[in-house]
Amino acid sequence: MSKIYSGLSILGCAFGSSLMLCLPALADQCSYIKKEQAIATISRLDINQTIYKLCEPCGEKDPQSVKIQHLSMEKVDYQDYWQVGVNGEGIDLAYVFVDSGVEDNLVNLAAIANCPAQSVSPVLSKELIPSGNQEGDTPN
Numbered sequence: 001m002s003k004i005y006s007g008l009s010i011l012g013c014a015f016g017s018s019l020m021l022c023l024p025a026l027a028d029q030c031s032y033i034k035k036e037q038a039i040a041t042i043s044r045l046d047i048n049q050t051i052y053k054l055c056e057p058c059g060e061k062d063p064q065s066v067k068i069q070h071l072s073m074e075k076v077d078y079q080d081y082w083q084v085g086v087n088g089e090g091i092d093l094a095y096v097f098v099d100s101g102v103e104d105n106l107v108n109l110a111a112i113a114n115c116p117a118q119s120v121s122p123v124l125s126k127e128l129i130p131s132g133n134q135e136g137d138t139p140n
Helices: 002-027 035-042
Strands: 050-053 064-067 071-075 082-086 096-099 105-108 123-125
Touching (some): 035 082
């Protein structure tokens, strides 16, 4: 009987370890991207534009609006990857949405940049944005 429990605990540890290894992979899905993807993203963003951050795999439900005051595209110290920066902070395209210009929807930046992202919506309705978190309401 103790061999069964031992086997189950080993299996549980293996499953738990693999789960822990998978979660960080989802945390930074489209943070480091190809130069072409960074260019596609930067070309879609503007100073004073509002973006909406939402980490769906993290369990977040309410997008947080952020007004772009500074926009950058920088090469990172890992292989030949780049990162888009908003207000001095690198962003993960998988968790950022922008106004699509169509029917009050927000489109995911990863979809715009053709970066494959898991467990995120390609499009969100602006109706998900809490009334106190509308464009212009976000502190710097």
